[in-house]
Amino acid sequence: MTTVATAPGADKLAQNIAADAPTTHQPLIDFVAQIAQLTRPENIHWVDGSEAEYTKLTDELVEAGTLTRLTSPDFPNSFAAFSDPADVARVESRTFICSERERDAGFTNNWVDPTEMRQTLNGVFDGAMSGRTMYVIPFVMGHLEADDPKFGVEITDSAYVVASMRIMARIGTDVLRKIEELDAFFVPAVHSVGAPLEPGEQDVPWPCNEEKYIVHFPSEREIWSYGSGYGGNALLGKKCYALRIASVMARDEGWLAEHMLILKLTSPQGKSYHVSAAFPSACGKTNLALIDPTLQGWKAETLGDDITWIRPGADGEFRVVNPEAGYFGVAPGTGWHTNANAMRAIAKGNSIFTNCALTDDGGVWWEGMTEEPPAHLTDWQGNDWTPDSGRPAAHPNARFCTPIDQTDMLADEYFEPNGVKLDAILFGGRRKTTVPLVTEARDWNHGIFFGATLSSETTAAAEGAVGTVRRDPMAMLPFIGYDAGDYLNHWVKVSSQADPAKLPKIFLVNWFRRNRDGGFAWPGFAENTRVLKWIVERLEGEGVAVETPIGMTPTPDALDLSGLDVAAEDIEDALKVDREEWTAELAGIEEWFARFGESLPESIKAELEELRRRLAA
Numbered sequence: 001m002t003t004v005a006t007a008p009g010a011d012k013l014a015q016n017i018a019a020d021a022p023t024t025h026q027p028l029i030d031f032v033a034q035i036a037q038l039t040r041p042e043n044i045h046w047v048d049g050s051e052a053e054y055t056k057l058t059d060e061l062v063e064a065g066t067l068t069r070l071t072s073p074d075f076p077n078s079f080a081a082f083s084d085p086a087d088v089a090r091v092e093s094r095t096f097i098c099s100e101r102e103r104d105a106g107f108t109n110n111w112v113d114p115t116e117m118r119q120t121l122n123g124v125f126d127g128a129m130s131g132r133t134m135y136v137i138p139f140v141m142g143h144l145e146a147d148d149p150k151f152g153v154e155i156t157d158s159a160y161v162v163a164s165m166r167i168m169a170r171i172g173t174d175v176l177r178k179i180e181e182l183d184a185f186f187v188p189a190v191h192s193v194g195a196p197l198e199p200g201e202q203d204v205p206w207p208c209n210e211e212k213y214i215v216h217f218p219s220e221r222e223i224w225s226y227g228s229g230y231g232g233n234a235l236l237g238k239k240c241y242a243l244r245i246a247s248v249m250a251r252d253e254g255w256l257a258e259h260m261l262i263l264k265l266t267s268p269q270g271k272s273y274h275v276s277a278a279f280p281s282a283c284g285k286t287n288l289a290l291i292d293p294t295l296q297g298w299k300a301e302t303l304g305d306d307i308t309w310i311r312p313g314a315d316g317e318f319r320v321v322n323p324e325a326g327y328f329g330v331a332p333g334t335g336w337h338t339n340a341n342a343m344r345a346i347a348k349g350n351s352i353f354t355n356c357a358l359t360d361d362g363g364v365w366w367e368g369m370t371e372e373p374p375a376h377l378t379d380w381q382g383n384d385w386t387p388d389s390g391r392p393a394a395h396p397n398a399r400f401c402t403p404i405d406q407t408d409m410l411a412d413e414y415f416e417p418n419g420v421k422l423d424a425i426l427f428g429g430r431r432k433t434t435v436p437l438v439t440e441a442r443d444w445n446h447g448i449f450f451g452a453t454l455s456s457e458t459t460a461a462a463e464g465a466v467g468t469v470r471r472d473p474m475a476m477l478p479f480i481g482y483d484a485g486d487y488l489n490h491w492v493k494v495s496s497q498a499d500p501a502k503l504p505k506i507f508l509v510n511w512f513r514r515n516r517d518g519g520f521a522w523p524g525f526a527e528n529t530r531v532l533k534w535i536v537e538r539l540e541g542e543g544v545a546v547e548t549p550i551g552m553t554p555t556p557d558a559l560d561l562s563g564l565d566v567a568a569e570d571i572e573d574a575l576k577v578d579r580e581e582w583t584a585e586l587a588g589i590e591e592w593f594a595r596f597g598e599s600l601p602e603s604i605k606a607e608l609e610e611l612r613r614r615l616a617a
């Protein structure tokens with residue numbers, strides 16, 4: 001630990017830091033010195049990522065009241081955290097892409113001139129870490145042994161962030177050694193909760209600031225985050241790096257950084273397939289990634305639940321890796337009856353729960369964990385709660401943060417440094433109407449059209465109203481680090497690096513369509529196995545599909561519904577392609593495409609014309 005107590009001059013500070021740093025890597029020392037000079041922390045702690053360090057940090061966080069140690073044997077070595085009630089989700093309105101030209105941020109991002117933003121940041125970060133410890137976290141997204149490992153260094157004044165980053169990414173000394181060995185570039189990522197402490201001032205359990213900035217400089221590959229301690233705002237390896245900055249790297253280097261899960265499926269015949277699926281936040285990625293198949297003989301294993309990097313491989317196939325090391329999963333709705341694999345991983349402990357409710361025996365609970373709620377809880381805001389309190393006990397965006405290697409059904413391929421062959425891509429959203437249970441694209445370009453026009457009703461994962469339909473291209477709306485039209489063009493182009501015969505097949509799915517009575521038309525969750533089976537049949541050139549104006553959908557008989565207790569009308573409602581609904585949808589898509597201006601790919605425009613023609617026919 002370096003003490004920076006007296007804030008010496010810049011040269012002196014840099015010397016002190018260099019003397020105490022566990023590295024001689026000059027760019028890293030310079031980065032740390034520059035941020036220390038600006039933010040004036042009391043101490044500097046270089047994170048080694050060890051168990052002992054984790055124990056010490058979590059002890060301190062318990063002492064500070066940020067974490068509550070769970071004493072229930074059901075949650076070994078686990079903690080609960082409760083955020084400030086105003087700091088519970090990603091803040092999209094405060095997220096900025098500061099490219100040189102506004103045009104390069106595109107209409108889906110907030111843009112501020114980089115020079116102006118640097119000035120603003122220099123202002124808010126000035127002394128921002130006073131009275132706090134500054135942690136330096138070397139991390140890698142993906143595997144250290146990858147052909148082209150992607151490094152970052154997060155500087156943060158939040159020990160909660162350090163503890164969570166240790167679960168979500170590979171961090172610490174091994175990473176630092178590799179950065180030195182390769183003399184590698186790292187993404188500089190600066191985070192402050194924005195709550196400097198005066199000498200003697202008592203800290204609060206969840207320091208944060210009303211003013212928030214989540215800022216990306218895509219040309220410099222730099223991230224600055226201020227004012228929030230929450231998940232995707234503060235764990236900068238996740239959405240900020242592995243999606244926004246990585247999408248820009250991917251554009252420049254010829255690959256794709258996507259908001260997708262990865263699932264390995266093995267058929268009763270023993271053939272395995274890897275499927276990735278892009279669904280917007282809180283629309284079922286973690287659930288599908290951890291599915292327990294309901295059909296005899298089928299096996300599912302997971303490789304990841306949120307982020308997928310797709311790279312063209314040497315044999316003309318696309319290869320996928322999960323750059324993360326943990327789950328940051330939506331807690332409500334995750335239960336023994338809906339997602340037993342997640343529950344089993346959680347039950348092994350070593351987890352941090354944020355904004356869940358506390359049980360009287362020192363465990364956590366959230367809506368949907370068990371069918372019957374406990375008789376008494378302490379809700380996420382610290383109030384007494386009973387089932388007739390009339391309000392949720394856990395925040396709807398409460399999260400569990402759990403190491404992925406605690407998953408029983410983790411695929412061995414998760415550990416492949418350069419990934420595995422991708423066979424199919426699913427795009428999906430939360431739509432009450434219009435979008436059928438599953439539709440197969442006619443070809444790659446039509447599949448990109450599915451992705452480009454993907455839409456979903458908004459959820460609690462981001463601030464703002466819940467339940468309105470918004471377009472969410474490839475489920476990447478809040479995560480594309482550059483112009484959305486350029487991003488679609490990149491999708492079109494990247495296929496030229498693959499063997500056309502080896503391109504993944506693309507499907508559009510919707511688990512959330514309502515039936516004529518307003519209930520879910522499809523049982524969803526584990527029963528999605530039946531849709532996956534049809535998808536695999538299609539990959540194998542089998543499975544019955546009918547041509548519809550929007551693509552190929554299964555006939556009701558083509559889905560294996562054996563042993564499933566569901567009304568024939570529900571299946572009909574789930575699969576229906578309704579011309580009237582699609583005519584209205586067409587208008588919505590036209591409006592959406594108009595927003596892209598010049599940068600919308602011609603081939604995607606052509607798909608819209610094709611849809612119009614097919615609907616009119």
Ligand SMILES: Nc1nc2c(ncn2[C@@H]2O[C@H](COP(=O)(O)OP(=O)(O)OP(=O)(O)O)[C@@H](O)[C@H]2O)c(=O)[nH]1
Pocket residue numbers: 279280281282283284285286287288305306328329330332333334338461511512520523524525526528
């Ligand atoms: N009706 C229905 N609901 C589902 C299904 N799968 C997931 N859900 C619900 O969708 C919500 C979010 O599911 P998750 O799997 O956590 O979503 P996610 O996409 O991983 O979300 P992020 O981690 O925010 O990106 C939960 O409330 C689930 O209960 C399904 O097949 N049918």
Ligand SMILES: O=C([O-])CC(=O)C(=O)O
Pocket residue numbers: 089090230231232233238239281282306328461462
């Ligand atoms: O980023 C977060 O805070 C959580 C998350 O996975 C999402 O919102 O998509």
Ligand SMILES: [Mn+2]
Pocket residue numbers: 282285286305306328329330
């Ligand atoms: Mn998830």
